[in-house]
Amino acid sequence: MKYSFSFLSICILSFIIVFSCSTEEEESVAPVVQTPQPEPEPVEYTLTVSAAEGGTVSTEGGTYDEGTEVTITATPSEGYRFTGWEGNTSTEESLTITLNSNQTYQALFELIPIYTLTITTGEGGTVSTEGGEYEEGTEVEVTATPNEGYRFDGWEGNDSTNESLTITLNSNQTYQALFQLTNPLAALDVSALEYIESSEDFKFYYNISNNLPAAWIEEFKSIMNYLNNIIPVKSRVSSTPRDGKSEMHIFSWTSIEESPFKETIGDASGACICGNQYGRYMLLEINNNEFIYNHNHRFLVIVHEYFHAFQLNASENETPTKLKFLMEGAAATLESFYSKQYFNENYFISAQSNVTNNAVNSPQLFEERGVTEFNYADSVFIFLSLVKELQIKNGLTQIEALKKVYVEWWQSGREGVNKEILFEEVFGFSLEGFYESLKSYSPDIETVLPSGNITMEEIFEDL
Numbered sequence: 001m002k003y004s005f006s007f008l009s010i011c012i013l014s015f016i017i018v019f020s021c022s023t024e025e026e027e028s029v030a031p032v033v034q035t036p037q038p039e040p041e042p043v044e045y046t047l048t049v050s051a052a053e054g055g056t057v058s059t060e061g062g063t064y065d066e067g068t069e070v071t072i073t074a075t076p077s078e079g080y081r082f083t084g085w086e087g088n089t090s091t092e093e094s095l096t097i098t099l100n101s102n103q104t105y106q107a108l109f110e111l112i113p114i115y116t117l118t119i120t121t122g123e124g125g126t127v128s129t130e131g132g133e134y135e136e137g138t139e140v141e142v143t144a145t146p147n148e149g150y151r152f153d154g155w156e157g158n159d160s161t162n163e164s165l166t167i168t169l170n171s172n173q174t175y176q177a178l179f180q181l182t183n184p185l186a187a188l189d190v191s192a193l194e195y196i197e198s199s200e201d202f203k204f205y206y207n208i209s210n211n212l213p214a215a216w217i218e219e220f221k222s223i224m225n226y227l228n229n230i231i232p233v234k235s236r237v238s239s240t241p242r243d244g245k246s247e248m249h250i251f252s253w254t255s256i257e258e259s260p261f262k263e264t265i266g267d268a269s270g271a272c273i274c275g276n277q278y279g280r281y282m283l284l285e286i287n288n289n290e291f292i293y294n295h296n297h298r299f300l301v302i303v304h305e306y307f308h309a310f311q312l313n314a315s316e317n318e319t320p321t322k323l324k325f326l327m328e329g330a331a332a333t334l335e336s337f338y339s340k341q342y343f344n345e346n347y348f349i350s351a352q353s354n355v356t357n358n359a360v361n362s363p364q365l366f367e368e369r370g371v372t373e374f375n376y377a378d379s380v381f382i383f384l385s386l387v388k389e390l391q392i393k394n395g396l397t398q399i400e401a402l403k404k405v406y407v408e409w410w411q412s413g414r415e416g417v418n419k420e421i422l423f424e425e426v427f428g429f430s431l432e433g434f435y436e437s438l439k440s441y442s443p444d445i446e447t448v449l450p451s452g453n454i455t456m457e458e459i460f461e462d463l
């Protein structure tokens with residue numbers, strides 16, 4: 001029973017305490033009057049957006065409710081670039097703003113700097129661009145291309161050894177493509193050389209060894225002047241430097257000295273219009289015996305090689321097939337015409353009379369250089385026989401016939417025409433028919449010699 005009593009006591013006591021507390025509160029606080037609550041006015045903020053010089057912004061802002069998100073975008077005008085925002089540290093062109101206060105932003109721009117790129121070339125090549133004005137940061141690729149006979153040799157203004165250079169414009173820049181000659185012929189300094197120029201603008205440059213007798217050098221120049229006058233070499237468009245189409249170097253020395261021109265033409269020797277991968281030139285290495293024995297060949301070789309230069313350039317298009325009896329036959333017979341006219345020597349008889357049976361029986365052997373002949377005697381014979389045939393079959397005068405073989409043949413060349421067609425076109429009978437006629441000739445130079453006093457001026461009067 002003791003427990004029951006205590007529980008009851010606590011309950012009663014608790015009731016009294018609670019009751020008395022609530023009584024006290026009701027007596028001290030005034031009653032609240034209940035009226036309907038109005039919606040709270042939304043808070044508004046002002047956004048002000050502007051653009052400095054050099055661009056625009058997507059909005060100028062306005063008044064927005066608190067918490068509104070507004071995206072503003074800056075766009076630079078041409079020639080300007082965006083640099084940032086006044087009022088914000090972002091460097092992005094688009095900015096999203098949450099309106100929790102009045103805010104002001106300005107988009108900032110600056111002029112993009114313009115830089116000048118200047119690209120030049122030294123002698124011997126070209127560049128893909130000469131440069132110009134570019135906005136800062138522009139990448140420009142430039143490529144240097146050497147001309148034929150030159151190689152690329154680096155850049156002035158850059159250490160690159162590459163022919164292509166990518167340049168980023170962060171300042172004004174200047175570069176020069178440098179080239180080096182790889183062609184020793186083209187590298188020859190012509191400014192100090194004596195030369196002659198034909199009425200057709202073709203130039204021969206003289207590279208003459210001092211070891212040649214002064215009298216020979218004088219005669220050489222005199223013969224060159226003479227030939228240049230009556231048989232002017234035509235100047236054609238050159239595709240490589242010194243390819244013999246518009247100018248040609250003549251290298252001359254005596255056989256008893258070492259060639260003084262090795263640096264340019266290597267071990268080339270003898271007499272020829274010859275060349276290497278760099279171009280064509282004339283070699284006149286004069287055999288020393290010809291000085292000792294006063295052999296006229298030391299001068300006639302000039303006439304011979306000169307005429308080859310004429311032959312090679314006479315045709316506007318392609319050089320006709322170089323039938324040996326027409327090529328060498330012409331150059332060799334011209335030696336004899338010159339010899340008769342200026343040295344009073346019948347060189348046909350003294351040097352070119354060793355005609356073989358091949359000349360009449362197998363003339364086709366002398367279309368090419370395979371068969372050895374003595375001083376081109378067989379070619380000379382076939383050449384003079386052709387002059388005769390032109391008179392007999394076509395009724396031409398001797399001079400007319402000589403003009404055909406010396407000049408017209410060499411002027412007639414054109415692309416894509418073979419020797420048979422061209423031969424018949426120029427001479428009026430077939431190559432085969434001509435060979436057939438030769439069978440009735442005897443291989444004797446005396447039987448085909450030109451008659452009378454033919455002068456070179458007559459043969460070449462129309463040039």
Ligand SMILES: [Zn+2]
Nearest residue numbers: 304308328331
């Ligand atoms: Zn020759």
